[in-house]
Each structure stands twice: as structure tokens, then as C-alpha cells.
Amino acid sequence: MSGTWTFSGDTTLKKGRPAIALDVMGGDRAPLATLEGAVRWHQSSGLYATLVGDVALMKRGLLKAGANPDDWTLIDAPDVIGMADHPVQTIRSEPRASIRRCAELIKSGEAQALVSMGNTGAALAAGVLIVGRADGVERPGLAAMIPTHKEPALVIDVGANAEARPEHLRDFALMGTLYKQHQLGQSEPRVAVLSIGEESSKGSPLTLAAAKLLTATPLNFVGNIEPGGIFSGDADVIVCDGFTGNLFLKSIEATAEFAFSSLRSAVKQRPFTIPGLALMYPALRAVRSRTAYDQYGGVPLLGVNGIVIIGHGRSNALAVSNALDAAADAVGHDLVKKITEDMGNIAK
């Protein structure tokens, strides 16, 4: 998420600067990794995030990360929603939860974006229930970037809703297209439906009905796509229900991890191949970073009234910094307004 950042939106906090609330308490390595990410991002962008969490912990963490706490806006919300908590219930019952405060800052106009590496369900609930749906959007969708042999592809929805109707897949296609166009500067992104066969007759009742709806839109719809086609770069925006997309994302991650760990143990069993592993390390690292989560920092929840970027629980400082970059880019491109306008224009 490098590239030039040009700001064109409004903010109630500081003119000309994106106001991004960072959920400092969320994530397996929080609060240190989130704070280090914020400091790292500040060093590269010159921008500050609004830090939301336990103030005493945040002050100590900032000092440890080599920053001066007095330079940062700190908002006290010391509670953490853990992985075992029920997301929706906890968001409703825990006013001091850091992710809830972040969402409230957007709702009140004090922030335009939030970034969280915490409980994904809680971040989704905060986005949908507190930030709220954008006008004209029935179901927000979580959009992940997938590496391919060409440009990265955007897959939406990867888990905001377990179920979806055909119209939701059409809306995901529109929001994904707008994201690719405005955030990533791609003209006429090719849209496809994730399915188990490229033939238009193959798939589930949902994918068949969605394909029919998409044919009737002005979007650049190219038909069904299989996982192999995604990696070949045959489409730019791939739509599916959240169960399918989440399973696809987790299958990719798990297979890549399995392949690499199998390689390690195969090398161990063949000591004469160890020098090969050492020699190949740069190439392996390059492949790994292509398939790694931290390159994109986080995935945007598209279709809510603000920028919501949700990162992996295992995020390190680099991932947090990249997620803050993505959030600033989205604010700069006025993504929420563009989605709201275009969703209003499409014939329902």
C-alpha cells in the first residue's frame, strides 16, 4: 500500500489529515506491536493515528518504541474483546472496549477510519452496528487481497456474513470494483464469481443466480472462476458468500504453511539438501512474503459509513503500519462517499 497519498476528504479533527483510530489493544502481539506499527507508520508518513486503549500501557509502550507519548492523541478504553468472547454481545455490553471506542469515534465524526488487529468478529460487529451501513448497502463485505501471477486480486466477502443472497454478491462486485478503481487505480476491473467450475452451468443456486444478476449490470463481468484461475490472474474482483470466501482464504493460508513446513521437514530428513535451503533462502522469502498476510496489512470492510480495516491477529508492526497506510489511502480517495454514491445509482 505504498504509492502517493493525496488527501481530498474532510475531517473534523485536523484539516488535510486523515483521522485514523487505532485499536491498540487488539491482536495477539498487542499492545506493543500495534504501538510499534503506529510509530513506524508515523516515521514513514509523518502522520499520527489516534491511539485507543489502556492509557498507562500505551504511554509505556510508546516510550519503549522510542516515541514521545505527548505527541500522540491517547483515548482511554482499556478493555479487550478476547477470541472467546461473543462479538455482537460484547460490543453491546462493553462500552470501554477499545474496538468499540474506535467505532464510536467514526460515528461521532472524530475519526474517518479505524484499524484493528483484534477479534475479527468484534471488529465486524463494531463496523456494522456502530459505524453503521453506508446508504444503499444491505450487507457490508470483507475484502481480501490475494496474490496472483499478475496483479493481486480482491476477493469479497471473506467473512463478514456466513450467508448471502445473490443481490449481496452483486453489491460486493460493485463495491470491489470501486475499491479496485479508486484505491488501486485499476480501470475496468474484471469481475468473476468464485465457483467450482468455469462453465456457466456449474455452481450452487447462489452462484448461478448471482452470475445472472451480474450479467445485467454495467460491471465488467467475466463469468465463473475457480481457485486456479484466481492465481492465474484471470479476474480482478472475485465475489462469493462469506463462508466460501473465508474458507478459501483459510485454505490458501493453511496450504502455504503446510507446503513450507513440509519442505523444512523434508530437508531435515535429507541433510545433504540443507546447503540448498540456505542458498535458496532469498527466493523462499520472496515467495513467502507474496503469500503472507502482513504485506497488505489488513482487509477493508466495504459498505460501512467509514473506513474499517481489519488485520490478522498475528500482525506484526509492519502489518500494522501497512494497515494504517491502507486506511489513509482510503480516506484520501474518499472511498466511502464514492461507494455510497454508486450504490445509490445502481438500479435495485
Add this chain to the structure above:
Amino acid sequence: MSGTWTFSGDTTLKKGRPAIALDVMGGDRAPLATLEGAVRWHQSSGLYATLVGDVALMKRGLLKAGANPDDWTLIDAPDVIGMADHPVQTIRSEPRASIRRCAELIKSGEAQALVSMGNTGAALAAGVLIVGRADGVERPGLAAMIPTHKEPALVIDVGANAEARPEHLRDFALMGTLYKQHQLGQSEPRVAVLSIGEESSKGSPLTLAAAKLLTATPLNFVGNIEPGGIFSGDADVIVCDGFTGNLFLKSIEATAEFAFSSLRSAVKQRPFTIPGLALMYPALRAVRSRTAYDQYGGVPLLGVNGIVIIGHGRSNALAVSNALDAAADAVGHDLVKKITEDMGNIAK
């Protein structure tokens, strides 16, 4: 699929020998790869398959593979169902299609098993429509073996039906358990539902309802499983609807291919790493063969009135030979009778 092969079933063809019909015309490399596979299997097992296809082609191919055509039973069915053909319609309208003849040989009692590397949809249609469902089975399921860090796991259904009801997932669990027990000699296989979260509250309406049903069975049900858990070896039999399973299977294949081809191109861009690749070749090959399709030869369609093994279209001779092994094993273990008996016993 090595291991001891002990025959205990009946056959109308030759006492004490499994009668397996091989769809010689099916597959991207047919008929040569299928014939070479049959010859290879004969050399290792001493057994013959019934070869179904274009007789003139088969005679020439057998000679080319170093075998004497007179030693083999050849059945004329020269038509091939291509990838573009509609499976169900073609099975009904093409009496001379090789896969249809294979299924008819089971129906008439002349064969106990069939092996096909052709159009998967056509093989499924032949299995369900001509071989027919086993007593007590509403939906047959396609069962694939997935490599893990421990024993290979069986995932069912990977594509026999795009849709499923919770009862079908329960039936898949029972059939998968019987296959693991009788075919692979595993006692008390752990059963799990493929989902997008290990917590019992996570998933789709289908997975939630299936989990509830499975809790009430005597099966060794261990809850939900995610793709990462499958590779860790946390369950032995994993059930899902055919859309989900097929997508999972294709995602694994595509990711493994993407990782290996990315590695090749990363090495090419870094010439100093090339000696490393050469040194690591044995380890890479070991990993590749673990994730490759040909190791298991094919996937069984469980729940029909005979043994139906469906292989990958790209199968080579080794895969065909392994698929014939799997078919002979299943006949030897009297798998169809065991599934029919147990499906009848379970309270519906």
C-alpha cells in the same frame, strides 16, 4: 494404497478375483496412460482389469505398453464423454460411452468396481444413475484423501452434489468412518465438520445443524475444523457439502501449484539461488508427491451399489495403477455391503 489385499466378497466373473472395469477412454492422456496404468497394475498385482473402450485402439495401445491383447478382456464402447458435454444428458443418450458401459457392467453383476479418469460429472452421473444408490443412502458422496502432518484425512463430499442437507453430512460422516475403518484399518476415526471457526457457534446454518445431528450419533465426533486443523491432522473424516469440499480441494491444489511456480520464478530472478534449487530437488519432490493427486490414484464415490473410483483428468499411469489398487482393496473389504448394512442400522 499398498497393504495386503485379502478378498472376501463375491464375484460373478472369476471366483476370488475382483472384477474391475477400467474406463480406458477417460482422461486427458487416454487411452495410452490408462492402458499403461492397467499393465503396470497387472505387473504388480497379477490381476487383470476389464478394459472398456475402442477395441482397435485398446489392442494397439496394449501392444505399445508391452502387453498381449489376448490376455485381457476387452469390451467395445468407443465413445468418449468430453469435458464440454453435459454429464447427465450424455450418460442417458450415449449407450456406447465407455463410462456408461463400465457402470452397466456393475449393474449387471459382471463387475464389482469401476475406475474412470474421465469427465468427473459423467462418472458421478454413471455412478448415481446406472450403478445406483446403495440401500439407505440418499446422497452418495465423493471422498478425497488430503495429506496432513499425520495420517491422510478423508474429506467427503468433494463434489458429488453442490448442495446438501444436514442429514447428508451425517451420512457422509458414517460412510467416511466405515471407509477409514475397513479400507484403511483405522479404529474410531475422529469426525469433524469443515467450517470457518472451531467454536461450535461458528459456521453456516448447514454446518451448525450437521454438528447438532452428529453429536447424537455414536460416531467419534470432535466438532468443527478449519483448513489449518485438517493439515495438522486434528480429524480423520471431515464432512461438508460438495460445493465447499470441491472448492477446498481446488484451493489446496491451486495454492500448492502457485507456491511451487512462484518458487521457480523467484529462483530464476536470483541466479545465485539456482544451485540451491538443484540441491533441494529431492526434498521438493518429496513435498510435491505428498500434495500430488496421483499418490491416491482417485477418489471413491461412497454410497453407490458398487465401487466407483474417479481419478483426476490429468492422471498418469501411476495414478491409474493406484486407482485400480484402491478399487481392488475396496472390493476385497466388501465395502459396499458394509456401508449398506450400517446405513440401514443407523436410526434415521
